[in-house]
Amino acid sequence: MVVFLYRAIRKLKRITSKFFSQLGCFYVLKANGVEFSSFKSTGIPYVNVFSGGKMFIGKKLSIHNTIDGNPIGTYQKCTFVVYPNSSIEIGNNVGISQTALIAMANIKILNNVKIGGGTCIYTSDFHSLNAEIRRSKEDLQQRKTAPVTIGNDVFIGAHCIILKGVSIGDNSIIGAGSVVTKSIPSGEIWAGNPAHFIKKI
Known part of the structure; x- marks a missing residue:
């Protein structure tokens, strides 16, 4: 009886959560001026598109922001931050779980890409590599940026970090926990x- 009741409540929670996730995600994307087509979302992502930044989403984007969407042990929500004069462009049939995309330069993700839970894609070092500059007010102005491109059919494992200036070619695979x-x-x-x-496919 207890098991049946638990499963019934869990199912009702998932149905309710799915509805509010879609609604909340739709609102957050619209409010940030994101151009998008079709998507499904578990949970609501964090989205911040600064004035002068742009974000585009293709068809059939799958966004997992909660442990219910992808129970891989990562509890953060997806984070999309686009700075002025930068963009995030996501192609068709892309799956993203608990991922952070921080665009101080352009991030381009092509079609049929799978990005594992907890992965972060950064287009900047965020701070100067020079200690004297880091101590000054010039720190943020001196940070270096470079675009990131992820090719078609790429699979990026969980908890990876993709750094500025990187391009990953079509059909390549990045092992979990890689930098x-x-x-x-x-x-x-x-x-x-x-x-x-490691090896060719």
């Missing part, structure tokens, strides 16, 4: 910290 510091050709598996070549 990607340089561009990766098409059709290869890379993993590690820093990520290195």
Whole structure:
């Protein structure tokens, strides 16, 4: 009896949550001026598109912001931040779980990409590498930025970090927990910290 009641309540919670997730996500995207087509969302992402920034989403985006959407052990919601004169462009049939995309330069994700839970994509070092500059008011003005491009059919494992200036070629796979510091050709598996070549697919 207890098991039946628990499962019934859980099912009702999921149905209710799905409705409010879609509604909340729709509102957040619209309020930030995001151009989008079709999507499904568990939970509501954090979205902040600054004035002068742009965000585009293709068809059939799947966004998981809660442990219910992708029970992989990551509890953060998806985060999309677009700074002025930058953009996030997401293609068709992309799946994103508890991922952070921080665009101080352009981030482009092509079609049929899967991004694992807890992955972060950064287009900046955020701070100067020079200690004297970091101590000054010039720190944020001196940070370096470079775009990131993720090719078609790329699979990025959970808890990866993709750093500024990286391009990942079509059909490549990034192993879980990797830190990607340089561009990766098409059709290869890379993993590690820093990520290195494992084998061709």
